[in-house]
Amino acid sequence: xxxxxxxxxxxxxxxxxxxxxxxxxTVSGLRGLFWYRQDPGKGPEFLFTLYSAGxxxxxxRLKATLTKKESFLHITAPKPEDSATYLCAxxxxxxxxxxxxxxxxxxxxP
Amino acid sequence: xxxxxxHPSWVICKSGTSVKIECRSLDFxxxxxxxxxxxxxxxxxxxxxxxEGSKATYEQGVEKDKFLINHASLTLSTLTVTSAHPEDSxxxxxxxxxxxxxxxxxHFGDGTRLSIL
Numbered sequence: 001x002x003x004x005x006x007x008x009x010x011x012x013x014x015x016x017x018x019x020x021x022x023x024x025x026t027v028s029g030l031r032g033l034f035w036y037r038q039d040p041g042k043g044p045e046f047l048f049t050l051y052s053a054g055x056x057x058x059x060x061r062l063k064a065t066l067t068k069k070e071s072f073l074h075i076t077a078p079k080p081e082d083s084a085t086y087l088c089a090x091x092x093x094x095x096x097x098x099x100x101x102x103x104x105x106x107x108x109x110p
Numbered sequence: 111x112x113x114x115x116x117h118p119s120w121v122i123c124k125s126g127t128s129v130k131i132e133c134r135s136l137d138f139x140x141x142x143x144x145x146x147x148x149x150x151x152x153x154x155x156x157x158x159x160x161x162e163g164s165k166a167t168y169e170q171g172v173e174k175d176k177f178l179i180n181h182a183s184l185t186l187s188t189l190t191v192t193s194a195h196p197e198d199s200x201x202x203x204x205x206x207x208x209x210x211x212x213x214x215x216x217h218f219g220d221g222t223r224l225s226i227l
Binding site for chain 2: 032034036041042043044045046049051087096097098099100101102103
């Protein structure tokens with residue numbers, strides 16, 4: 001059974017204080033690892049897709065990386081508007097469903 | 111970008127009422143749609159996978175007769191919560207899959223907050 005574990009559960013940063021979120025996964029065959037951002041009362045918003053170890057994707061202050069066992073979401077010089085819950089999900093080779101982690105709730109203080 | 115519309119965004123109703131939630135893909139045809147449930151401070155739990163023109167596949171522990179799913183077209187899937195009770199109160203979110211290859215992510219609607227009194 002697929003397992004996705006995110007850490008930390010919650011992270012509080014000062015504006016400009018860079019950090020990383022972790023997503024560890026166990027799947028029989030990875031068909032894709034996805035990062036989403038979710039604001040309160042909203043559905044998840046797609047950020048990145050990663051497929052193979054060593055792959056990296058960047059968007060503004062966010063950078064996602066992937067190894068064979070985990071993915072990191074690096075946040076450089078965050079701003080208060082980056083505050084949200086960040087969700088990691090995996091898709092295994094046998095189907096199209098996603099398995100989500102519990103998320104990391106990020107708060108960036110001004 | 112891809113847009114998935116979910117309606118209504120919020121519904122309050124009495125116990126015993128049936129509630130229908132619609133999920134539409136606005137700018138692409140969705141071969142597969144998914145329905146999730148999310149409790150406060152928790153992640154998304156997949157309830158069922160809906161394929162156009164066929165019966166939905168439900169996850170273990172999800173009551174098929176309680177949560178009726180219909181995917182009548184490539185742009186519309188509906189979830190009906192039948193005879194809803196307070197324990198069915200939750201945040202329900204749908205997503206749509208373009209089906210254009212493994213690199214395509216699921217695109218999510220903005221969810222429906224269901225409150226049963």
